Amino acid sequence: MRGMPELSSEVQFLKGVGPRVALTLAAKGIHTIEDLLYYLPFRYEDRLNPRSIEQLQPGEMASVIAEVRGSGLFRTRRMPVFEMTAGQGRNKLKCLWFRGGYLEGKFKPGALVALYGKVEFSTFGRGGGLQMHQPQFEILHEPAEDGQPPTEEQQRFDSLETGRIVPIYEATGKLNARWFRRIIRTALELMPPEVGDAIPKAIRERLGLVPRAEALWQVHWPDAGESFMALQVAATPAHRRLIFEELFFLELGLELKRRRARSQPGIGFVPSEKVRAALKKILPFHPTGAQKKVFKEIATDMAHPSPMRRLLQGDVGSGKTIVAFEAAVLAMENHYQVAMMAPTEILATQHYLSARAVLEPAGYRVVLLTGSLDQQQKKDIRRHVARGTAQMVIGTHALLEDKVEFDRLGLVIVDEQHRFGVLQRMKLMRKNSDVQPDVLVMTATPIPRTLALTLYGDLDVSVLDELPPGRTPVATRVVSDERAEEVWEFVRKVVNGGQQAYVVYPVIEENEEKDTGLKAAIKMYDELRKKILPDLKVGLLHGRMTAEEKELMMRRFKQNEVQVLVSTTVIEVGVDVPNASVMVIEHAERFGLSQMHQLRGRIGRGAARSYCILMTGGKVSEEAQQRLDTMVSTTDGFEVAEKDLELRGPGEFFGTRQAGMPSLRVANLIRDRKLLELAKREARALLEEKTPEITDTEKRAAVDYLRTHWNRRYGLVEVG
DSSP: OOSOOOTTSBGGGSTTOHHHHHHHHHTTTOOBHHHHHTOOOSEEEEOSSOBOGGGOOTTOEEEEEEEEEEEEEEEOSSOEEEEEEEEETTEEEEEEEETOGGGTTTOOTTOEEEEEEEEEEOOSSSSOOEEEESOEEEEEEOOOSSOOOOOHHHHHHHTTTSSSEEEEOOOBTTBOHHHHHHHHHHHHHHSOSSOOOOSOHHHHHHHTOOOHHHHHHHHHSOOTTSOHHHHHTTOSHHHHHHHHHHHHHHHHHHHHHHHHHHTSOOOOOOOOHHHHHHHHHHOOSOOOHHHHHHHHHHHHHHHSSSOOEEEEEEOTTSOHHHHHHHHHHHHHHTTOEEEEEOSSHHHHHHHHHHHHHHHGGGTOOEEEEOTTSOHHHHHHHHHHHHHTOOOEEEESGGGGSTTOOOSSEEEEEEESGGGSOHHHHHHHHTTOSSSOOEEEEEEOSOOOHHHHHHHTTTSEEEEEOSOOTTOOOEEEEEEEGGGHHHHHHHHHHHHHTTOEEEEEOOOOSSHHHHHHHHHHHHHHHHHIIIIISTTSOEEEEOTTSOHHHHHHHHHHHHTTSOSEEEEOGGGSSSOOOTTEEEEEEETGGGSOHHHHHHHHTTSOOSSSOEEEEEEEOSOOOHHHHHHHHHHHHOOOHHHHHHHHHHHHHHHHHHTHHHHTOOOOSSOOTTTTHHHHHHHHHHHHHHHSSOOTTSOHHHHHHHHHHIIIIIGGGGTTOOOO
């Protein structure tokens, strides 16, 4: 590349890359030189003070630089094992890679190699001593075969490999950490000493952020005096600067998106005396303080002539549905229709039955639209919806079909938003052509508030943090299936005392296991009904039953015609039977933490003491044990969510792209929560009128930078 490259230049034009390698980098989201510079090390190795083999202690993680003494592939009865011996003087370290045939010919005697791994006493072969299993390695110097001295460039790059703290990058294709070190070093050396900074100067100075160019250098090639611990946990000033920058522009984009939504024409619902009288008629009990507070927030939003975009977050059993019905009454009393979308037919049916019980006596017409209805039924319901004679329409994805047209859609309620893509929510909102309906999104998945504000960046957040009176604490126990007889005897005792029980079986996502989970439920239903609990009335509920069959079974369970309900996870959300006080979850080690918490939320809804029994079968992994321990130690949904986030990370927790999670390249939403809060405050302040320390030019520069540099990173963060 001639002259000084721009950071926005395509990465293929960087020396050592080219079009073919650029394709491999593109798969990692690296398209420009700037993208390459933001491809940060995932860890560092201290090659400034590498350990000598003599100093190594079993049980520690260590970096060692040593000379290859010999290597070879050994075939055992179970698998091939590749062994390499590295040495420093008389001291030796054995390194083993199981199924390591791919390493044959890799280590030449006399080569200098850097090793990183856990040190253990040698148990393989003869001779004792120390060993590393599956260590990460890099060959630093090959023995010179032709006797030629290394070139000046080779010497320059080789000097980066030892005698310093070395960045370790995640490899991709044939591009290993060593390749990334060289190419990123080249890019940094071509970078001008000062690069443009779109974060306004006043913010940089107030927060003590290091200059951008310095941060990029230090995060890849830290100075010898930098804290090694701070590097490993991304807490150096350089990391802090780059993390804040990413979160600042993410939050700026979300704030702009929120403001744009508010500027669109909506409906100003009038909370008249007639509405208040109608609300008193439908409320079956005295609402909690949290329900009153949250409904006031919703009603205030709905009164504004701009579209409401609000997330209603509450733990299982906190009374979200009745708050949603209150919002529906406000819309219907203003002569608008309400659409309520749920992810499963059983939940849609449950909402439909609840809505009919609460709203129909007050004179509102509620209809159910799901995929399993026959064509004629769907046609009739669609006709009522189009004419406006159906005031509240509850359904599944069937509501999104083009054939479904509303007369005057005023409010969209989406339950369990994490099960839907953001684009599906948008499609339902666009069913009105002239004005945008108000949107209320409900979730029973507790999400720490900071993360909720980012995940649902275009929504305002309301939290129901109080359970209605009469909810009883649930005692949770973990037992091995070896004690199954005791468990079934306990179930019999509780049921004979007038209560009811759920028995739940896992259905894993993969198809072959999906059938297994279903068969387990059916098989256990037969066994419980015929052999284990023949004196009790046992029912079966699973996802492959028709909507009518599910509804009939739930009705029978609700009326205590069925005392023990054997089910797959279809009961995870939305089923409300106050008389059920026992939940037995079989193969609990297979369930996710939030899923178990949701299931547990089905009980404890009445006055009787409730019990959740987590029955495990076979070997329980360390992570599964942590999930089970969390369930026993807390019933607080937000604590459960914190642990779930910690165990799984935000991507898996939220379902990543489906839920609209941004693809972050530097920040970690769990680790960097405090910086996220700070970035949110600063982004909001930037857009306020009264920020004299930030000029209009700086504000425009920040928004322009967001559009040109960051927007493609956050697919769903559209900036007008």
